[in-house]
Structures are given as C-alpha cells and as structure tokens.
Amino acid sequence: MSTADATETALAAGGDVLVVFTPSGRRGRVARGTTVLQAARELGVDLDSVCGGRAICGRCQVTLSEGSFPKHGIESRPEHLSDFGGNEVDYHAVTGLAQSRRLGCSARLLGDAVIDVPPESQVHRQVIRKRTEVHDLAVDPLVHLHVVEVSPPNMHEAVSDLRRLEEELEFEWALTGLSCDPQVLGKLQAVMREGNWQVTVAVFQQREIIAIWPGYHNTALGLAVDVGSTTIAMHLIELTSGQSLASVGRMNPQIRFGEDLMSRVSYVMMHPGSEQDMSRVVRQTLTELVAQVCQETDSNVDDILDCAFVGNPIMHHLLLGFSPVELGGAPFALATDSAITMPAHELNLGLNRGARCYVLPCIAGHVGADCAAVVLSEAPYLRKEMTLLVDIGTNAEIVLGNRDRLLAASSPTGPAFEGAQISGGQRAAPGAIERVRIDRETLEPRFRVIGCDLWSDDPGFEQAVATVGISGICGSGIIEVVAEMYLAGILSSDGVIDGNLSQYSARVIADGRTFAFVLHKGDITVTVTQNDVRAIQLAKAALYAGIRLLMDKLGVEEIDRIRLAGAFGSHIDVKYAMVLGLIPDCELGNVTSAGNAAGSGAHIALVDVNARREIEKEIRKIEKIETAVESRFQEHFVEAMAIPHKSAQFAQLSKAVTWPTRITGAKTQALTGTRRRRRR
C-alpha cells in the first residue's frame, strides 16, 4: 500500500486521535486529519505562526517525537502524521527544513501522536528566568506580525476594507476590538490591492494595527537605546527572536551645550527654552544612528516597530523634550516616574509612523531609567542574596537589597570617576592611561594605555603606542594610581602627597604649596596633583557613604554580591576599588562587572512585555533614599575620606595588588630608610 493510500485509509477511518504536545504537556483529542497547527490552537498550545497556515513562514515547525502509543480501545496505527509532501516539499526546496522537522500547518494527525514544539516555534519562549545572565532572554514582544487573506469588496455588501481586514484578523487570529493607527488607514486600501488581498499587519499589544505590508512580510525589528550623557548606544534587535543584529554608538551631541549633566542643566537655566534645542540634537543623532544601523544590517527602517529607551533622569527628560531644570536643584522633582508608552513619531526619529516607543521609568530625581534598566537586567528582586548594584556616572546610582526589600539612592560622586575635573583626566578612550603600577622602591610607575596591549616598560611600547598617543588618564587609571601611590608610600592615609619624597624621586614635584606625582612625561605630561587626590577622595567617600547609608537603612553589615555596571564597572580592577574603599567588603570573587546592564535592561524591556510590567511594578516598591537629607550620610562621608578605608580585607587586598613578581631594579636602595620610617 503506498503512503498516499495509507493517508487516505487513515482519513477514511474518521473519528478522532489523541495528541500530546511537549514540552507543555497539553493533550487532547482532535478529529483525525486535523493539522498539527490547528490541533495546537484547539488545545491552547503555544505554537507560532505568522502566515496563518500558508506554509510560508516556517514558524510552526514541529517534530514527531512518538507515535502510535498503545492505548486501550484504540487500534495502534503505524501512521501518525500525513506524509511529508505538498507545501512542505515546496518550503523545503526554497528555505530548507532540518531533518525530522515538519510544518505544523501541513502535517495532519492521522493517529495518536506526541508532538514536540521546539523553543524557536514557541511564541512565548519557555525560558528559565535567570536574567542575571543576559543571554537568557524571555521573548514576548509587544508587536506581532499576522498574515491574512482578505476577501475583496463587492457591490452587494458595503463593508469597508478595514472592517473586512478586522473580520479576518478575528477569524484567523482571534484578535478582537482592534483599533487602527490613522497612518495605517491612509495606506490600507493601496496595500491590500498591491498584495492582491493578502497582507501582513503588525499588531501592537493585541490592540492596535500599527503597520501593514502587501503580501507576506516576516521582519519585525526593534531598537534598544541607552541615551548616556556622553555616549548614545543603539542596538537593532529582531523582535521575534530577541536577537541583537547590530549595535552602533555615537557621542551625545548635547556635549556642545555642556560637558557634564549639571552644566547642561545650567545651560537650560541660563537659556530658557534651550531644552528644545538639546532634544532636537539628540533626536537628530538618534535618527542618524537609525539610518546607520539599518545600512549596516541592510535592514529597512520601516520594519522597526518598537523601541525601548533608557537614560539618566536628565537625559530622559531631554530626550522627551521636558525641561530638566527641576532636576538641577532640590527637591529634584521628576516630571514623571512612570514608564511612558507612546507613538515613536512623538520623538521624530524618522521611523515607521506606526512604530511605538517605550521609555523605562525613572526611579527618583537622581536615579534614572538607566538604573531601572540595570535593576531589570540584574533582577535583585528575584534573589535571596543581598546584592549591591552600582552604576557610576556623574553620580553613582546605588541599589541595595534582595527579594524582600530594595533601596535606591544616588551619591554625589561628581565626575571624577569619569576622568572629569582631574588635571590629566579624560574619558575611557584610546590614549587614556587605564592601568598603573608604582614600584614600591624606586617609585617609578609603569602603565598601560587603552588601545595598546603593552605595559609602558615593555619593549616596543613606544612604537606600539605611537598610533594612539598618550592623551591623559581615565577613571580606572585614576583609581589605580591613587591606590598605588598610597601603597608605595607616596600618599599618607589622609591623602596628602609626601613632599619629602621629592628629594628621592624626580616623580614627586612641587606644585604650588602642595606636591604632585609625575606619571608620564611626553608630548602630554600626566601628573597627579593634590587636588586630583582630593577629588578622588571626595568621590570615593561619597560613593561609600551612600552604600553605607543604604546598608544602615536595611540593617545589614554584609553584602553577598556586588555588581558594577557600565563602562567604569567594566574597566575597573575591583581590588583597587576595595583598596581605595569605593565599595564595602565583599568576597572578591563576588564583585563582578555587570557589563552594559542598562543596555541589557533596554533590550529585555524591548522584547518582553512581561518585563515591562515587572520593572514598572518593582520600581514602585523600591524605597528611594535621598542622601542629601540624611545626617548619617555626612557622618559616613567624613569617615570614608581616609585611604585606605578601614577594611577587614585590607591586608589581603594590599597583597593582591602589590607589584607583580617581575623583578625591578634595586637601584633605589637609598630610599629604603626613609620609606621604612614613613611606614610606621
């Protein structure tokens, strides 16, 4: 008997068959001959489909994992599914189907069967929510594509094109009560005719038709955007898979109005209405980035249907065209601390007119949507461990707590950790000194520069560094040089550069009434002045005091894990951060970089509707602490000025950061006496 005959015979038998879907475990009886896709729908199984069963999209792929399981009263049949054929052959020829894969819309159930739905065929991916690993991502986007074939209009029934489309969307996709973006309505008729009555629509939140294409369309993209005061980063993401296709970045053009946040706010205070100019330039840059990321990936800008934005409160307000002046002074009132969902065209980014955008909520006047994104990405509210999240920018945003309780604050660190307001300071960019070691005996420093893999005393360093040059010192370099200066005895515990050493080393020089340490001499000379040390002391004391204040509020003395977010967190050597006393004691192995957690949070919010609801809910529960009104903050601040900060781990840490085993010259023996004396 041929297979076609077998299918016929099976169908002729009529009746129903038992089908079990894995991994959901849903099961039930359906009429023999039902397609797997239809059976999945009847039984409420999460099986994807964009084309609605037309064997075009390939989203409904399944595997027969078992057939003809014995069951009382039902004859065991060898035929579980109809033969691979027809539409599947065509699809396989054009697109290719992996071994043993079937199209759910084409394969028909002829006998009892267990059908496995692989993860990529599920609309709502069943992922373990371990979001501290950004690689695990729940994908449940707000925008879905649906292909429908609409009946043509006829003279006998006056039913508008939109209504016939809506009726089909209800019939095929169970979408009811849809509204339609006016922009889509404007091209609806032409598109329906161009597609010969087959169209693909993008539906936002099962509520609104926001885009339409003729025929079958399979691409829905989104943007995750982190608007930093220095850098704007944009990620182009496939909404259906959640995968990032490309990332682009550019300097924030608002820098022309002010280098740091506060100077931009001051600018607006001095030039009322200039917030509109700042909005315009940042949106213009976003528009250019959209074009760039589309060009790099050969994507169509009209396929971008959703965006998620994060940024600190001032960037948040300026992106949206709100004046940031209230954020420039007490009581630092936000315009809103709710998430914002709106048409993207409000931001004028040149996207598809129906595209939507989502701006994550700010937490407080100093704790922004970027911090909310970090919280979403790190999800401390799901953990038992007491977790500290630190995101260092112009201010440090601090979140401390666990699933029971979460506190947030901002510490006024100033921009020293970003390399600003430091004499040789600069941003972490090629040419910046990022690593420093000082010989305990000779006081000679060696360093590494971003963009060059060699240490400054390695052979060939000069040639290697020639292309990037040495232009200054960045945040992590400053942390290290100050810590090393202390460990080498150049700095006292209260942060004074020891002028006596100028007798022994040309590196220590007079600088007015105080002294300075010459880190590098060249086209550009990089020195660490007494003021620089003070700036770092103030910054690290502010950060530590903020963290300590939250620990007091929570009544904890121990922190289980520390996650450092952002560029600073990626570059810094945590040992030095602990030597200097930026962060409280914690197992070194539990202090880790969270990478670009704000960007990850935007990515998560972009592709998962549940994540949006989750962070909106969690943000409301976070207790906001305003350091400026807490007297304990001042106390902690004063205490934390010393170097090192009294740390149980200091001995261990200072060992960890001593000069590496590489032997240094012993020619500075002369200094030893003096230095031992100072080390009393």
Add this chain to the structure above:
Amino acid sequence: MSTADATETALAAGGDVLVVFTPSGRRGRVARGTTVLQAARELGVDLDSVCGGRAICGRCQVTLSEGSFPKHGIESRPEHLSDFGGNEVDYHAVTGLAQSRRLGCSARLLGDAVIDVPPESQVHRQVIRKRTEVHDLAVDPLVHLHVVEVSPPNMHEAVSDLRRLEEELEFEWALTGLSCDPQVLGKLQAVMREGNWQVTVAVFQQREIIAIWPGYHNTALGLAVDVGSTTIAMHLIELTSGQSLASVGRMNPQIRFGEDLMSRVSYVMMHPGSEQDMSRVVRQTLTELVAQVCQETDSNVDDILDCAFVGNPIMHHLLLGFSPVELGGAPFALATDSAITMPAHELNLGLNRGARCYVLPCIAGHVGADCAAVVLSEAPYLRKEMTLLVDIGTNAEIVLGNRDRLLAASSPTGPAFEGAQISGGQRAAPGAIERVRIDRETLEPRFRVIGCDLWSDDPGFEQAVATVGISGICGSGIIEVVAEMYLAGILSSDGVIDGNLSQYSARVIADGRTFAFVLHKGDITVTVTQNDVRAIQLAKAALYAGIRLLMDKLGVEEIDRIRLAGAFGSHIDVKYAMVLGLIPDCELGNVTSAGNAAGSGAHIALVDVNARREIEKEIRKIEKIETAVESRFQEHFVEAMAIPHKSAQFAQLSKAVTWPTRITGAKTQALTGTRRRRRR
C-alpha cells in the same frame, strides 16, 4: 440669637441630617455640617464642580427648596443651611449669584433639607431626548476640566510631579488609572510651579490628561465641522454648556483640483499622490477658520480640546489624507466605516497638542459621515413614523425607515440640483435666480434673485438687484423653472420644449435642433435648454427611483414624514419638488427642511459621548442598498422620467403653485387659441 450663633448651636448638636435632592430624588443621611456638594457626592447626585469646592467656578449652585420638613423623632429646626457668607459673599461680589442661589461647596447642611439642583448645575443634563428639535441637546462632553491643588515636592519623598497630580486627581475627583499626553508632560512642571501648585487639567474620557493650565481655568471649547465639497462650515462650541459661540465658513479650496467630487477623484487618479495636496489645502483652510472663529469670539485656540468632523465619503477620506480613488469606481470600497477618534494633531490644525478629534463613521461608499450626522440629528431610529431623510449634494443620500428598520442608499442624481452642468447654472449664492413664476398666458417669467427681496417685475427691482447682479440660476430656481415651464405648457409631459411656441413668444427660441426658454436677458442671459431639462429629468428620476427602491425593500407605500437636509432642502419649495416628482407623495405639511442637519449632527456628537456611541451602533444596523446592482432601480428610474410623475397629489399641487393672484396683462390674448389646443 445671631445667625452665626445658630450655626454654631446647630453644629454642636452633631448627629446627622436627612437631605433630599431634586430633581433626581436621591436622598440619604449625612453628618450635620456636611457641605451640599459633599453630600451630593456621597449620595451620587449629579452636581457639577470644576474647582473642586474652592468657591471659584460657581458650577455647584443649588437652591434650598424646602427645609425642616417634619419627621418623626427629629426635632424640626429653622436652620437648614449655614448662612450665606464667607466664600459665597466673595463669589457674589466678583461674579454675582442669582437670588436664592447658594454655592453647594460652601453651604453646609445644618438641618433636614430638600435641595434643588438646577439644570445648569448638572454635569449630565437631564434633557428629554427629542433630538429632532436640534435645540434640545444632551450635554455630556468627553473632555472635563478639573482644578486641583497638588502638594509641592519634598526631599523626603521622591514622588514625581505627575504622580502627585494623579494622586490628587484620584483623591478629589475619583479619577484613576489616568495616562498623560506626552505633550502635557513636557510642560507639567513649569505649569504646576506657575500656578503655585494649583492647576486645572483637561481629562479626556476619564482616561487621559490632555491639557493643563496654571491656576483656575474655566473654558473648554470644541469644534463641530462639516467639510462639504463646496463649503466648509465650522462651529465653535462651549463643551460644558453645549452652546454654539460662533460659526464661520469658507469655500472648500479643493475646488481648484476639481469643481465636483468626481472630478477631484479623477484628478487623484491622474496625479497619484495628489490626495496629499488636497488634504493639505483643506487642513490649511480649517486652520485659518480656527484662527478666524477664535478671533471673532476672542477665544484662545488652546482652549479648543475636542472636534467632531463630518463629510461625504470623499471629503472624509481627503480630510484624513486617504486616497479617494477606491470611491471613484465600483465597488466603492471605503477605507473604513468605523468612527475615528485620534489626536487632532494628526490633522495639523494648529490646535492645542493634546486636543482630540472625532470623525463620524461613513455608512457606505456613497453614504458618508455627513449622512451619519443627519441620521444622528434626526434620529429616525427613535421614531415610530416612517421617515424619509434626503440630503442632496452631488449624489442624493437617502435614509428611509423607523425604529424597527433603517435603510440607506445613494442615488446618482449628478450635480444638476446644485446648479452644475446646467447651462446657466450656478451655486446658491447672491446673484442666483432662486424663484421663478411663468405667466400661463403670456409665458413671461418673473423671478427672484438671492440677495434681493424684490421680484423681477416689482418696481425698483433693477436698482435693487444692481449690487448683486444676476449671474445664473441655482438648484431651487431650476426646479421651479422646469415645473413652471410644464405648468405653462412650454414643456410636454416627456420633457420636450414645444418649439411651436416660438411663434407666439420671443421667450421660446431655437437652439440648434431643439428649443430653449429665455428666462432672463441682460449682461448675462439665462436660458433653459433642452439639455438642462434632460439633466433635471435624469436627476429627479434618479432621486425618486432611489427612494422608491428603499420603499420596495421596506415594503411600504406610504411615507409619514420627509425631511430635506442641507442647503437644497432649505431653499427648495417642496410643492415644486413634488410637482416635478423628486419625492414621493406625502402630506405637504409633513415635508420639511431639516436645516443644517449634518452640522447639527456634528454638534451633537461633539458634546455628547453617548451620542457617539449611539450613532456608531445605529450605523452598523442600517441596511446599505447599492442602487447600481438593483434591477428595480432601473425600472423605477425609467418610470420616473415623466413630468409630472404620476402623483395622486398632482391636481392639488398644481393648484398650489399656479400663478399668484396678482393680475397679469391680458395682451397675449392672441396666444390663447393655440394654447388651449395644446392643453387637450
């Protein structure tokens, strides 16, 4: 005992009092000393207030209609309400309070009382829904103003300005789950501070904050707009009272693309994309009309918060920026037949960015939102009588039925009734001949011209008409001249001009192979040609056939009332319409003008949310008849070409329209013999 003492004494007594509100009849007990406004809220009585009890808005005015009604167990007290004083004295000094009126927010209940809430103090006016009289209007607008005092921000609680505003709106006005238009968010902070934490917000549908003003603001305006193919009419309306403040109108600038609807559609077909130009010019004119109506009424454009638009399907599509090409040919598919609610800025009218707009639904490809507005205004679906609504434009939109069943169709009358495609035809404008009488003996015509009260044979007519001139003949003039030509024997029953009469009267002249009637000789000569008569015959036959088709479908032979909407309906003498057979037989007294019913419908939809839901629901129930596919339509059409159409009322009617009693010269005796002969 002084009155103040009496109040104190009453309050000291504590306990509660019984209060009855009229006309609602709601009653209940409230604590002694409760304000009337608070009592109304507790008991669910509809008592308005914008200022939330601050004695500013004066919306909560009430009258004490009875006090101290005897009741068992409660001592009868002379004091029912606290004395007129404090806030009321201030309000009276500034704004004035009518005799016996009290402010509900200030007057406190000291004893049992019956309180009357006058209609103007009710949010939802209790009106009898007899909307066939446009003067009775239910007022329940979608936008409401609310005054609140928000607490200033403080350092100890990081709560955003929007959230504190929302909390106050919930506390004072029970508004929950509000969203906020991004545009409002942008100015929220400045406005709250400018108003020293007192602001007025406009809330759309208890759902979204769409506008905000510092301090107390009491004006909410709306626009009702009828976008006609010839004329655009705009009415500025106070949303709270429903009253019209002013009306302005202007020619539709799309006329430069085509005189009538079909020529505009043809233009778009010939010039793809030009629908955008047509949208732009109509929106530009709307923008200018907004400025004009605001200037005339000294209104602030930012106070306009809602608009309602009506128009025929092609005007509807062009207003919204949709291409009308599908409406230019079978099967005449609308883009949408749903109502559209959207931000008004989608239409670019220069309104407050938060303003909303509502576009009434179209019914079918030829039956537009203007017809929906007529249906809303006339509400045949509420009536027992079989009602015929006729709105004549380029096509005639016809609605027939009653509360049981309603049918709609469009008849292809062409533009003849509008004076187009008639040799001397023009729109109803100054200088157009609108009334015509022809002497049965002499065949000499007399006429009246729009803009001049005299008949053409009245003394002083020439001087009186000099300022406007005589420029042509409008729709009603054509109807009358054709009917009079028939009655005077110039036209045969099948519509042929009798060339023999050229021997007897210089008014009948040869015109190629046919003949014409010279109505007026002057700078511009107005003649009625055989082609003109044919055009009117075709138009009237189309209209009649459409009506007759609907009567067949409904199975009725009698129509109880006929309402003629629009300019044509206002100008036409219904007797002549019936002589010519435009409309079926009906008691003459029951054939009336519906005035500007489309504009009234827009007005109703603007100020009453329930009316919007009502017309959306009723429109869906209307049965749409496409005349083009009905063979019966052709039959009726052919039958209806004759003049007069066989009418039971013809004899009576022809008497009604004979030459008035004024005696005419007898000098045309010579003609009599011939004419009698023709009248066999």
